[in-house]
Amino acid sequence: MVEKGMLIVLSGPSGVGKGTVRKAMLREGSLNHFKYSVSMTTREKRPGEQDGVDYFFRTRAQFEEQIAQGGMLEYAQYVDNYYGTPLKYVQETLDSGWDVFLEIEVNGAMQVRQKMPDGVFIFLTPPDLKSLRHRITGRGSEDQATIDKRMAKAREEIKMMSNYDYAVVNDQVPRAVARINQIVQSEHLRVPRVIDSYRKMIGDK
Numbered sequence: 001m002v003e004k005g006m007l008i009v010l011s012g013p014s015g016v017g018k019g020t021v022r023k024a025m026l027r028e029g030s031l032n033h034f035k036y037s038v039s040m041t042t043r044e045k046r047p048g049e050q051d052g053v054d055y056f057f058r059t060r061a062q063f064e065e066q067i068a069q070g071g072m073l074e075y076a077q078y079v080d081n082y083y084g085t086p087l088k089y090v091q092e093t094l095d096s097g098w099d100v101f102l103e104i105e106v107n108g109a110m111q112v113r114q115k116m117p118d119g120v121f122i123f124l125t126p127p128d129l130k131s132l133r134h135r136i137t138g139r140g141s142e143d144q145a146t147i148d149k150r151m152a153k154a155r156e157e158i159k160m161m162s163n164y165d166y167a168v169v170n171d172q173v174p175r176a177v178a179r180i181n182q183i184v185q186s187e188h189l190r191v192p193r194v195i196d197s198y199r200k201m202i203g204d205k
């Protein structure tokens, strides 16, 4: 029987650098044993984003249809749009032994925690709110009103950090990457994850 993969959930306020850190991990090869779960959203595509790569871009009606069919592992309304994780991909990928990486906001992460308590929940934090605003503004992808809404959300999200297993500060991308790598390596060694292979070794199963 194939051993089930590990689920890593990375959350943190918009603009903290979740995507940047994930892409840096991909480049250096530390996500080679992970599959990234592409989320579904109703928000508009940003320049350069591709359907099926950055998100599955869908209408509200299509998204609500997925919810009604039980097709979402989790979903949330964030600012003015729906965001969610398609269930089938996560389930099938974990069942085939691959680790899965989700990059989602806090309300969705808490739904996943209820359904998959074995997951590893990491909260990426900014060094301070000034840097966070600077990063969102510098990305140039949102207008001022949206940036203000996202900053207000950020305060609420940071309050939810106590529901996570780990807090990682993204002061510098390589440091944040190293911290997450450390967490993943340790989590892979946790006794509940490895005990079955030892039971097999001593014929205890």
Ligand SMILES: Nc1ncnc2c1ncn2[C@@H]1O[C@H](COP(=O)(O)OP(=O)(O)OP(=O)(O)O)[C@@H](O)[C@H]1O
Residues within 6 Å of the ligand: 012, 013, 014, 015, 016, 017, 018, 019, 020, 021, 135, 136, 138, 139, 170, 171, 172, 173
């Ligand atoms: N450690 C860092 N120091 C300075 N700038 C950073 C750092 N990490 C990321 N950034 C910059 O911050 C901006 C936002 O990063 P990114 O888009 O990865 O955030 P995010 O958390 O994925 O946002 P969202 O949740 O809205 O998708 C980008 O312009 C990125 O280059």
Ligand SMILES: Nc1nc2c(ncn2[C@@H]2O[C@H](COP(=O)(O)O)[C@@H](O)[C@H]2O)c(=O)[nH]1
Residues within 6 Å of the ligand: 012, 013, 014, 018, 039, 040, 043, 074, 075, 076, 078, 083, 084, 085, 103, 104, 105, 106, 107, 108, 109
């Ligand atoms: N609950 C979920 N949140 C998600 C998912 N995919 C992305 N997100 C989060 O939404 C905000 C805004 O993202 P943006 O791309 O518009 O900047 C951010 O915090 C994302 O992490 C998801 O599947 N479920």
